[in-house]
Amino acid sequence: MNRLRRDDDDAPARDLRRAPESSSRPRSSSSRSPRRRPIILIADDTTDTRDLYAEYFRTRGFIAVTAADGAAAVQVALEHVPDVIVMDLAMPQYDGLTATKKIKADARTRRTRVILLTGYPMDTIARKASEVGVDRYLTKPCLPDELQRHVNELRRPKGAL
Numbered sequence: 135m136n137r138l139r140r141d142d143d144d145a146p147a148r149d150l151r152r153a154p155e156s157s158s159r160p161r162s163s164s165s166r167s168p169r170r171r172p173i174i175l176i177a178d179d180t181t182d183t184r185d186l187y188a189e190y191f192r193t194r195g196f197i198a199v200t201a202a203d204g205a206a207a208v209q210v211a212l213e214h215v216p217d218v219i220v221m222d223l224a225m226p227q228y229d230g231l232t233a234t235k236k237i238k239a240d241a242r243t244r245r246t247r248v249i250l251l252t253g254y255p256m257d258t259i260a261r262k263a264s265e266v267g268v269d270r271y272l273t274k275p276c277l278p279d280e281l282q283r284h285v286n287e288l289r290r291p292k293g294a295l
Contacts, residue, residue, distance in 0.1 A: 172289060173197045173214055177207035177233065178222040178251070187220060190278040191285075204228025211237045216246060218285045221268075223252035223259065231259075231266050238267035247288040251276060 174196045178184040181202070188198040199214050201207040205227035211219060219237065221230040228236065230250050237243045249270040250263045260271045270284050 171195055171197050172218070173199065173216040174285060175199050175201065175207065175210055175214065175216040175219040177201040177204070177210075177219060177225065177230070179203055179225040180222070183222070187278060187281065191282070194282060202226075204230060204233035207233045208236045211243050211246060212240060215242055218288050219246060219248045220281065220285070221248055221250050223250055223254060231262055231268075234263075234268055235266040249281070249284055249288070251281070 172195075174191050176184050176187045176191070176198060177200070178187070179202055184200050184202065188200050191198045199210050199216065201210045203226040207219070207221060207225075207230075208228065210216075219234075221234055223230040225233070230252070234248050234250070237246060237248070247269045248267065249272055250259075250268045251272050251274060252259065253274040255273045263271050269288055272281070272284065
């Protein structure tokens with residue numbers, strides 16, 4: 135099943151969620167206005183982690199969409215063009231590095247900022263993450279308020295204080 139599920143839809147799905155006010159059409163970066171709610175994609179195969187971060191960001195005014203594996207993360211990113219993606223490293227289908235590489239290769243999502251969140255604090259992973267376009271590399275556990283600090287920093291225009 136590859137369909138998206140709204141938060142209020144009871145039908146089975148791949149645990150992809152979008153807020154009711156979000157559009158199912160891709161947005162171009164030129165259509166972004168400073169007044170719209172920021173969109174964050176939480177891609178993690180662990181349901182509790184995914185739901186915790188998504189709910190946290192929703193309570194902070196974000197539109198949070200989720201994906202349960204790397205292939206779904208690519209699909210959701212291309213559909214919603216989020217401001218920031220929080221990407222787990224170890225996921226089914228595509229790992230976080232492969233999903234990031236595919237997202238960064240598409241013109242619609244080339245500039246989308248990506249935070250790789252992993253329990254594997256290894257220099258080789260950090261190097262590979264940088265090579266595929268990851269903007270931040272954070273290790274688990276990562277408290278939601280700490281994650282939001284990094285998300286907010288990445289949402290600022292480059293060169294802004």
